[in-house]
Amino acid sequence: MHPREDPSVDLLRLASLQGGVLSTEQVAGHGLGKAPVQRLLRQGHWQRLERSIYLTTAQPAxxxxxxxxxxxxxxxxxxxxxxxxxxxxxxxxxxxxxxxxxxxxxxxxxxxxxxxxxxxxxxxxxxxxxxxxxxxxxxxxxxxxxxxxxxxxxxxxxxxxxxxxxxxxxxxxxxxxxxxxxxxxxxxxxxxxxxxDGVESPLELRYLRDVERAHRLPKGERQLHGRTPFRRDVAYPQYRLVVELDGRLGHEGMHRFRDMWRDNVTTVGGERTLRYGSFDVNVHPCLVAHQVGTVLQQQGREDAPARCPRCPINV
Known part of the structure; x- marks a missing residue:
């Protein structure tokens, strides 16, 4: 009677590194013969995923x-x-x-x-x-x-x-x-x-292209700390204006209070904050641009925002 042949420690270690999967070449290369493999399959310890691939567990792959x-x-x-x-x-x-x-x-x-x-x-x-x-x-x-x-x-x-x-x-x-x-x-x-240049999200990219560039607003500085402990999405330091962009669907719980605290810190520092979400930037970029442009003018910029081909007549 031949002694029972089991997978070697090295073969089992290899399987653990490969998600529990072994090829027939790997099994043969580690000295495990066809008979013990058939026994492991028959007893349900191993499964055949493909003709030449074994899964060394009874659980689904x-x-x-x-x-x-x-x-x-x-x-x-x-x-x-x-x-x-x-x-x-x-x-x-x-x-x-x-x-x-x-x-x-x-x-x-x-x-x-x-x-x-x-x-x-x-x-x-x-x-x-x-x-x-x-x-x-x-x-x-x-x-x-x-x-x-x-x-x-x-x-x-x-x-x-x-x-x-x-x-x-x-x-x-x-x-x-x-x-x-x-x-x-x-x-x-x-x-x-x-x-x-500092764009870190699709929303920020849409603001850069459809709001800032399309309406010839000054180029904002992006992802800077400035004089606050917070990172600003877009800042216009010369005009003391910060634009915050948030793609979340809601501003509940801690997020809402974090945003409020950030805006308050900005205001205490002598700057103004405008905050926009995905809907504003994606659906109404022209309105956003003209709001930002108006505040920039109030803060000392001479040029009004330019009109883009998408701008509605009443903007």
Whole structure:
């Protein structure tokens, strides 16, 4: 009678590093034969996710296990891309399915749920594969997401990636230069310049473009502390005016009192505050511009805000 053969400590350690997933090559490479594998499957200790992929637990596969399975199916050069990489980098909120797996351009791997295999051309993306499971860099992930999304989504991903310090404007610019074909290239090049100037959210970008620039208001200073302990969204120090932008749907609880305290501190310091939300900036940018322009004139600016093609007649 042959002694019972169990997975080695090293094999189990490898599985724990891969979301509980192993390939048949890895299992064989660690000396575990077909008979003990069949026993583990039969007894329900392991599961077969694919013909060549095992899950070393009796529990249903979670997203991480599925992601690792896709990488192992894709081979040694495979890595996660698109929204799957975005989720791992903290740019995408929900676990995406299908899971995008990038494989070399000369490799053909059939897509099947929950995996979508895509061939990538060499030298388009950075060769580095940070993290576990391996994935594209933050910079390439942002550009891939922008390729798949709308203008608004592209603005959100770029500003979120930079604001959260996952990457920087120079790093994104270098990644952008490596690519010959990029959706929204003109927008991205302009957007990266705006982000470098201190824009940290899509709402701030809309204010910069649709309020400030469109109506030829003076360029505000962004994300500065000034003489207060608070960061100002937009400040016009020469005219002692601060504009605060808030994209939240409500200002209840502590947020409301924090905003009130901030405005009071600004007023005590001899400055005036105007506060706007997403609805104001997105739906009525011209009214916002003319309010801001009026206060700037009251504070000493000579020029009135210019009219843009969208301005209503009565503004």
């Amino acid at each position: 979670d997203w991480t296990a599925e992601a690792w399975a896709g990488v192992l199916l894709g081979g040694s050069a495979a890595r996660l891309g698109g929204s799957a990489a975005g989720f791992l980098h903290g740019l995408v909120s929900d676990e995406p399915r299908p899971i995008t797996v990038l494989v070399p351009a000369d490799q053909v791997t059939r897509s099947r749920y929950p995996w979508r295999f895509r061939r990538e051309t060499a030298d388009v993306r950075d060769r580095r594969t940070p993290g576990s499971p391996p994935r594209t860099t933050v910079e390439d992930t942002v550009l891939d997401l922008c390729d798949e999304g709308s203008v608004g989504m592209a603005i959100g991903w770029v500003t979120k990636a930079v604001q959260s310090r996952r990457t920087t404007v120079p790093q994104l610019r270098r990644a952008l230069r490596r690519r010959h074909r990029v959706r929204h290239r003109g927008l991205l090049e302009e957007l990266l310049g705006d982000v470098a």
